[in-house]
Amino acid sequence: IFSTLEILDLIRAGSVCNSWRSAYTSICSLGHCKPQQTPCLLYTFESDSTKATGLYSLAEKKAYMLTLLDPALPSRFIIGSSHGWIITADERSELHLVNPITGKQIALPPVTTIEQVKPIFDDSGAVHKYKYSWYTGHDGFRLTLDPCSG
DSSP, X not given: OGGGSOHHHHHHHHTSOHHHHHHHHHHHHTTOSOSSOOOEEEXXXXXXXXXXXXXXXXXXXXXXXXXXXXXXXXXXXXXXXXTTEEEEEOTTOOEEEEOTTTOOEEEOOOGGGSTTEEEEEOTTXXXXXXXXXXXXXXXXXXXXXXXXXX
């Protein structure tokens, strides 16, 4: 039954009790959700001076507040999404894949594992920004980008 539900109905069913939550998490983890879902908009907002995560149903024209596992999405920047997963970046530019339905999170390798990315440190030794450099190696020019310069 769970595999035929729209995502919002699946979230509602998962909030009934622990055994239903376990069943709905398993369904989502195995990718057995209904293949054609009505699109939803995931967003962050301020609620009572704290950041929260919302889900807007286009079908119902209604907004819902989501409870996500820590670290919560509002403490991160949402970079993009694909196939139900969200790519987020924290204050140190560390990237994570987050499934907002199951709560599963996967830390991606640090941005400094990319050869062209070098950290720039402030006076206290903390990473202030990253410098991206691109060098072709054969025509003798180097392009350096500063993400803070726009």
